[in-house]
Amino acid sequence: MAVSTAGALKAHGATSESGIWSWLVTVDHKRIGVLYGVSSFFFFLIGGIEALLIRIQLATPENGFLDPDAYNRIFTMHGTTMVFLVVMPMSSAFFNLLVPLMIGARDVAFPRLNAFSFWVFLAGGLLLNASFFTGGNIFDGEFGAPDGGWFGYAPLTLERYSGGHGIEYWMLGLQILGVASLAGGFNFAVTILNMRAPGMTLMRMPVFVWMTLVMSFLLIFAMPVIAVALFQLSFDRLFDANFFNPAAGGSPLLWQHLFWLFGHPEVYILILPAMGMVSEVLPVYARKPLFGYPFVVFSGVAIGFMSWGVWAHHMYTVGLGPVANSAFGITTVMIAVPTGVKIFNWLATLWGGSISFNTPMMFCLGFITMFTIGGLTGVTHSMVPSDYQQQDTYYIVAHFHQVLFGGALFGLFAGIYYWFPKFTGKLLNEALGQVHFWLMLIGFNLTFQPMMILGLMGMPRRVASYPEDYGWDLWNMMATLGAFTIALSILVFMWNVIVSLRRKERVGADPWDGRTLEWSIPSPPPEYNFREIPHVHSVDDFWHRKYAEDAQGRPVPVPAGGAALVEHDDGRSAHELGIHMPSTSYFPLVAAIGLPIIALGLIYYIPLVFVGAAVLLIGLYGWVYEPASE
Amino acid sequence: MAHAVSPATHGHTVETNTGLDNRKLLMWLFLASDCLFFGSFIATYMLYRDRNVQxxxxxxxxxxxFTSVSSFVLLMSSLTMVLALAAIQRADMRALRIWLLATSLLGLTFLAGQAFEFTHFWESGLTLERNLFGTSFFVLTGFHGAHVAVGVVILLSLFDASLRGKLTPDDSLAVELGGLYWHFVDIVWIVIFTLVYLIEPQ
Structure with missing residues (x-):
């Protein structure tokens, strides 16, 4: 996909160079977006295969397909991969592709820091997955991967309970991924606050840009907290410190507090970008402006603030006492309010619209319905006594897949179908898209609704097997069939991407009659994005350039609007046009390579740490002293 | 900087929506993030201060x-840092170099004090493994010391760049950013010194 997209960009004269080297040194936000997208999809396939292994094991009672030890490692890697290596970076792909275009900028504030974010992310992801090979012969099922679950509760992750190097790869891999997320958070916050086109006030920004801004602040404040927890775990494992050692008085609750203080904002880090995308896509296919733009924006901001006050609802059963549990129960109920506001605004956007039900819209509708179910099951967890019953059952597993798969991933697929033509110049096939959507929706419900029932029947999560006569067989078999249906839908999607990229016919700049600035420039965009930086006069500025309103408020095309407004691309490069673009650089890549070397040094051989640190420093010094633009 | 376009940065600034240079905004956001980093370590220390079993x-x-003296040294380095920034803003490169060097030396003095303290504690039997105090104290103050060390590297890099003519009066922003970081590390130390040392130790 990377290569063909590169080809597409190249064919259109969008980039001056092609070939592997040009991708290693690129600082172009659009190319970095493609790199993020392709790598996160690669990790998505790995995480998906892990999910299928889990479902094969659980398909029948007392199954021996995976032994319990391998099962623990597989579900740990599945969760870690899907959260940190799929949903987060796939959202990053969209920030990179879209934010500069939507705010009328030529690139992000720090293009080289952006490249650094990507390479650090890739290094962390590969390091994490390399753990599979540390346990012996992987083909005999001897996995070395971490086995502590995606939230890795200490002290269970200490050496005495989890030997081998799996947890070490996990804690250092996540630490490295945190560096990438932080750098990205800084970059996008500065870009959005500082680089908007003239007239693009905050309240004229597309909702997706707003949600990216909120999410960037969540990253900025949440990542250092998980960094501290991971450092503490690292000191305990590598240097025999006592942070989580109960014998020395260390508290097992410390990890839980730090992890969930990060972990609950993280939940919104995962969902806010998808909410932003849905808020962009719905109005286009309903041919109506987003209902209650300020409400959608401010409920996103409210969610951002409130996400800091709900973390202990993950910990009702640890014994914090009735006062703490009640307080967190109340805040958790309250955070459902701004989320509900958004759902009603989306419904009101659809109301009375002339809706076209094509693939991006279908995924949006899938998002709204599935996410609503997920949100409502979330409200049932906020009730403390009810949560006591649900804690650690499949009901919880069903709930968070309902919001993260039914929510975030459906939103991301809506975004992929909607913006694919902008960056490749080709439409994805509509019929295959519909097949993909319906297979995925059916497979999704077949997988996760039975889990709700299993959870309420009392099936605990994270068990490698279950006895025959508990009445769980049917529901588990259904869930497994559902998982394979989802896998089939993903194959359809991949097939769709391949055939669509091979099609000869190209689309114009604005195939959907879009509302935001990215549709006002050619598809794929030239490397400099905008030949002339646009002046913005309202929300959905591009739409208002194309349409006026008649007395009944119906849109009337402006003469000489539409296609005539799209910037013309005559293939001249930025240089020929006198536009200064940031220079390519390989120093971000060099610096990024230093981090996994440091991690491997900490695990195996301390002197290697100094080699890694030297590589990192060389990268940083080269970066600081090279000129940033031509 | 109250005046909008100082002569020192003239010609280098790109217009931004907030009026703050991108790099300065980045530094502020980084420092905000670092507050949560130190906040979590300090919270851990406070949680564990009376839970030691030995x-x-x-x-x-x-x-x-002793620690008051080294804290005073670190606080004084904020003064010399301000003088360094004032020097480059009036294009006095010689004074800039003197104050950068002075700030680095004060920072190094603080680090030497910390190294002495760590050694002394270590020899008195306090290690990472020994108890919760050893664990939470060494890691918290160690991370602060690492921040100071990074600050010293930044200051010496600025000093070196000015010797090689790579740092000119147009680049006062670079010194200002280094200064923001340096003052932040100082302020964090005031919090650590108060909470970790001065509140009656257990």
Whole structure:
């Protein structure tokens, strides 16, 4: 996909160079977006295969397909991969592709820091997955991967309970991924606050840009907290410190507090970008402006603030006492309010619209319905006594897949179908898209609704097997069939991407009659994005350039609007046009390579740490002293 | 900087929506993030201060007059940092170099004090493995010391760049950013010194 997209960009004269080297040194936000997208999809396939292994094991009672030890490692890697290596970076792909275009900028504030974010992310992801090979012969099922679950509760992750190097790869891999997320958070916050086109006030920004801004602040404040927890775990494992050692008085609750203080904002880090995308896509296919733009924006901001006050609802059963549990129960109920506001605004956007039900819209509708179910099951967890019953059952597993798969991933697929033509110049096939959507929706419900029932029947999560006569067989078999249906839908999607990229016919700049600035420039965009930086006069500025309103408020095309407004691309490069673009650089890549070397040094051989640190420093010094633009 | 376009940055600034240079905004956001980093470590220390199962404890080891002196040294380095920034803003490169060097030396003095303190504690039997105090104290103050060390590297890099003519009066922003970081590390130390040393140790 990377290569063909590169080809597409190249064919259109969008980039001056092609070939592997040009991708290693690129600082172009659009190319970095493609790199993020392709790598996160690669990790998505790995995480998906892990999910299928889990479902094969659980398909029948007392199954021996995976032994319990391998099962623990597989579900740990599945969760870690899907959260940190799929949903987060796939959202990053969209920030990179879209934010500069939507705010009328030529690139992000720090293009080289952006490249650094990507390479650090890739290094962390590969390091994490390399753990599979540390346990012996992987083909005999001897996995070395971490086995502590995606939230890795200490002290269970200490050496005495989890030997081998799996947890070490996990804690250092996540630490490295945190560096990438932080750098990205800084970059996008500065870009959005500082680089908007003239007239693009905050309240004229597309909702997706707003949600990216909120999410960037969540990253900025949440990542250092998980960094501290991971450092503490690292000191305990590598240097025999006592942070989580109960014998020395260390508290097992410390990890839980730090992890969930990060972990609950993280939940919104995962969902806010998808909410932003849905808020962009719905109005286009309903041919109506987003209902209650300020409400959608401010409920996103409210969610951002409130996400800091709900973390202990993950910990009702640890014994914090009735006062703490009640307080967190109340805040958790309250955070459902701004989320509900958004759902009603989306419904009101659809109301009375002339809706076209094509693939991006279908995924949006899938998002709204599935996410609503997920949100409502979330409200049932906020009730403390009810949560006591649900804690650690499949009901919880069903709930968070309902919001993260039914929510975030459906939103991301809506975004992929909607913006694919902008960056490749080709439409994805509509019929295959519909097949993909319906297979995925059916497979999704077949997988996760039975889990709700299993959870309420009392099936605990994270068990490698279950006895025959508990009445769980049917529901588990259904869930497994559902998982394979989802896998089939993903194959359809991949097939769709391949055939669509091979099609000869190209689309114009604005195939959907879009509302935001990215549709006002050619598809794929030239490397400099905008030949002339646009002046913005309202929300959905591009739409208002194309349409006026008649007395009944119906849109009337402006003469000489539409296609005539799209910037013309005559293939001249930025240089020929006198536009200064940031220079390519390989120093971000060099610096990024230093981090996994440091991690491997900490695990195996301390002197290697100094080699890694030297590589990192060389990268940083080269970066600081090279000129940033031509 | 109250005046909008100082002559020192003239010609280098790109217009931004907030009026703040991108790099300065980045530094502020980084420092905001770093607050949560130190906040989490300080919270851990406070949580663990009376949960030790064996000594040596803080009250057996702290030498408050000694640490007060090294804290004073670090605080004074904020003054020399301000003087360095003032020097480059009036294009006095010689004074800039003097104050950068002075700031680095004060920072190094603080680090030497910390190295002495760590060694002394270590020899008195306090290690990472020994008890919760050893764990939470060494890691918290160690991370602060690492921040100071990074600051010293930044200051010496600025000093070196000015010697090689790579840092000109147009680049006062670079010194200002280094200064923001340096002052932040100082302020964090005030919090650590107050909460970890001065509140009656257990």
């Amino acid at each position: 000594g040596p404890l803080a009250k057996d080891l702290y030498d408050i007059p």
